[in-house]
Amino acid sequence: GESVGLHLPTLSVQEGDNSIINCAYSNSASDYFIWYKQESGKGPQFIIDIRSNMDKRQGQRVTVLLNKTVKHLSLQIAATQPGDSAVYFCAENPPLSSASKIIFGSGTRLSIRP
């Protein structure tokens, strides 16, 4: 669910290593999930999405995993680069009765060590 009052947790990763960012979502009936990347002072940008009928989806250097049993999403970034430094948010689309809402989860700040 929303954690807008919390300071963002930070994940520090060595350049070239893989990054795994985790997110817990609130509504077991949500049918669509998105990962966003937000660089400082900018609006969030779409990375990858996944629908609830899938467990895994791969993009370019990114993979999203969905575990509906425990309401958990993860974003894996392969061979992390300095340009990956940003805040990452997961978002969920609640069930059909509120189809227009997109609710963001708590973000994670990813920092890259040279």
Add this chain to the structure above:
Amino acid sequence: SQTIHQWPATLVQPVGSPLSLECTVEGTSNPNLYWYRQAAGRGLQLLFYSVGIGQISSEVPQNLSASRPQDRQFILSSKKLLLSDSGFYLCAWRPGGGSPPGELFFGEGSRLTVL
């Protein structure tokens, strides 16, 4: 192609003054429109969303209001700003009209500082 414009980019306002942030979308019809707020170092809080002209859903009680006078225009307003209204305000859109769920497209944001 579709674009979203949001202004002003930066705003410094005294406590008690009014507010008007404007957002317009081009290149699409009947979009779903959203206002989010982000406090410094925090997550995104959904404030309002709209599925059509004059249709506004509010997510949290506050002294802000939203209006949608035209199909592709979404305005965030306040009659009297509070210090706690400071933050980064983001407008977003995605296809509406019963389209299947899809990504949100965000504007570049409006940074509001209330003094």
